[in-house]
Amino acid sequence: MHLTLLIFLVVYIAMGFGKIPGFKVDRTGAALIGAVAMLAVGSLSAQAAWNAIDYKTVGLLFGLMVISGAFAVSGFYAWAAQKVATLRASPTVLLAVFIAVSGVLSSLLTNDVVVVAMTPLLVSITLARGLNPIPFLLAFCFAANAGSVGTLIGSPQNMIAAQALDVSFLELLKVAGLPALLSLPIVWGVIAYMFRGKWMLGQQSSSAPATHTASPRLDLLETIKASVVMLATVVVFVMDIWPQEIVALTAASILLINRSIASNDVLKEVDGNLLLLVMGLFIVNAAMATTGLPQTLLADLKHLGVDLNEPLALYLTSAALSNIVGNNPTVMLLAPYLQPGAKSDALCAALALGTGFSSNMVIFGSLAGIVVVEQSKACGVNISFMDFAKAGLPVATLCIVLSAFWIYWL
Numbered sequence: 247m248h249l250t251l252l253i254f255l256v257v258y259i260a261m262g263f264g265k266i267p268g269f270k271v272d273r274t275g276a277a278l279i280g281a282v283a284m285l286a287v288g289s290l291s292a293q294a295a296w297n298a299i300d301y302k303t304v305g306l307l308f309g310l311m312v313i314s315g316a317f318a319v320s321g322f323y324a325w326a327a328q329k330v331a332t333l334r335a336s337p338t339v340l341l342a343v344f345i346a347v348s349g350v351l352s353s354l355l356t357n358d359v360v361v362v363a364m365t366p367l368l369v370s371i372t373l374a375r376g377l378n379p380i381p382f383l384l385a386f387c388f389a390a391n392a393g394s395v396g397t398l399i400g401s402p403q404n405m406i407a408a409q410a411l412d413v414s415f416l417e418l419l420k421v422a423g424l425p426a427l428l429s430l431p432i433v434w435g436v437i438a439y440m441f442r443g444k445w446m447l448g449q450q451s452s453s454a455p456a457t458h459t460a461s462p463r464l465d466l467l468e469t470i471k472a473s474v475v476m477l478a479t480v481v482v483f484v485m486d487i488w489p490q491e492i493v494a495l496t497a498a499s500i501l502l503i504n505r506s507i508a509s510n511d512v513l514k515e516v517d518g519n520l521l522l523l524v525m526g527l528f529i530v531n532a533a534m535a536t537t538g539l540p541q542t543l544l545a546d547l548k549h550l551g552v553d554l555n556e557p558l559a560l561y562l563t564s565a566a567l568s569n570i571v572g573n574n575p576t577v578m579l580l581a582p583y584l585q586p587g588a589k590s591d592a593l594c595a596a597l598a599l600g601t602g603f604s605s606n607m608v609i610f611g612s613l614a615g616i617v618v619v620e621q622s623k624a625c626g627v628n629i630s631f632m633d634f635a636k637a638g639l640p641v642a643t644l645c646i647v648l649s650a651f652w653i654y655w656l
Contacts, residue, residue: 247537250289253280254534257527258579261571264610273572274519277526284533298532299525302491303409307521309494310399313476314359315515316501320468323363326351331371331382337445338438340377341385344368348386349393349430354476357394357401358517361387361614362621369625373447379627381441384637387618388433388606392645395602396426398483398490402520403577407597409490410581411590415483421595421656425649429603432648436641468507475500520574520613527578535582544583555585557592561653564600565646569611573601592656599653603645606638 260266260276271279284290290298317323330347333340351360368386372379394400398408398415408418479497483490502509534540544554554560560580568576577597584593605612609619609631615638619629 247539249287250284250533250537251539253283253287253289254530256280257530258571258575261575264616272519273575274523274526277523277530281526281529284529289533289536290529294532295529299528300409302489303406304521304525305491306405306409306494307402307524308516309491309496309498310356310405311359311516311521312498312501312512313472313479313494314355315512316472316475317355317469318359318363318515319507319511320472321464322469322472323360324367325464327364327367328371331368331375337377341382341438342434344382344386345389345430345434348389349426352390352394353397353400353426354480356399357390358520358613358617359515361390361617363515365618365621366625369622369627373625373627376447378441378445378447379622380629380633381437381445381637383618383622383627383629384634385433385437387614388437388638388641389430390614391602391605391612392429392433392641393426395429395598396423399480400426401573401598401602402524403573403601404594404598406524406574406577407581407594410577411584411586411594413590413594414486415480415490416486417591418594418598421591422598425599425645425652426602428648429645432644433641436644437637440637440640465506468504472501524574524578527575531578531582540583554580554583555589555593557589557596557653557656558650560584560593561596561600561650564597565604568601568604569607572610573605573612576601592653595656596653599649600646603649604642606642606645607635608638609634611638611642 256266257276257280260271261273265272266276281295285292285295326347330343331340333343335343348360364386365383368383369379372382391401395404396419398404398413398418404418407413408415475497479493482488482493502512504512547554552559552563554563564576564580567579571579580597586593605615609615609629615634619634622629
């Protein structure tokens, strides 16, 4: 049991720091090494490890990543980014457009993929306009995290939570859609207030030169095909007549059958690291569960008045924990110990809203935050930890407080 606990702690320390301290092993590597270590020390049998992986969740994630990838290879994300950033509008109006587009796209497609695909072009185009890119990039990132909390397909943690609690697309939308929508004006208000008078490059230093970008090529036929498949997928999700993972995988298969775009190009857009991370954590968490320690801890917490099967307690716990180990690991850590039933939709909303809103506090709170900062740096725009936190803390705090009342009402 001691070895199992040690391996578990090392893996989740890596989740918190982004790597195993002292080694060049990232979160995915740590999860895989931890899974193999659990097998090596006998914490879990090979068959039990295989059974621990929830292939329904993995299939749903993969299928939806392919759908989002189809939009990327069709040029839609690049085209949308340029259309948004080249609008003739004041900075505050342009900021609102950035937020609306990010929120809508992230609610319909995986938020991480949207951020990965659009960030570099948004940097280039804002610089070309002489705008300070930092407030626009922060708003885009915050809106991607906040807007995605309202739908099952908005983020990986939503998909994991919905699968674990057997919550449908429509059920999650009913309980999380409104807070997600209300969070977008909060993002706009905070960013607009904090960066008032700092919209132009001349008003705030930047190490990046203004660069001009060529107009991206949009494959209209492929974009229409991806849109039709995505719309059909959402409709079938709402109807809830077939398993979600089967629907997502069927949609992915349809998009991979193509005469003009190689399937390999679409599959390159799939986040294989995230899929491996999820599978590794399934095994690590299952091994930890065999020790009985998580169950004992939950029983002790319940005795102290903290029952994670109560939506508000789960909401606050997931919000706090997600900034320590990350939003996806938090959901995977807590979900197995929840009891699906009459409160399933409220519990799912608690996980989605708690991990989604709190992830805007600090850079490493979400993959979207890490992607925006790293890709911006590669383009010559440095967003420091303090730059992110000064805007992210008030955004996250206001959204968390607002949703706490909502969760309590549920």
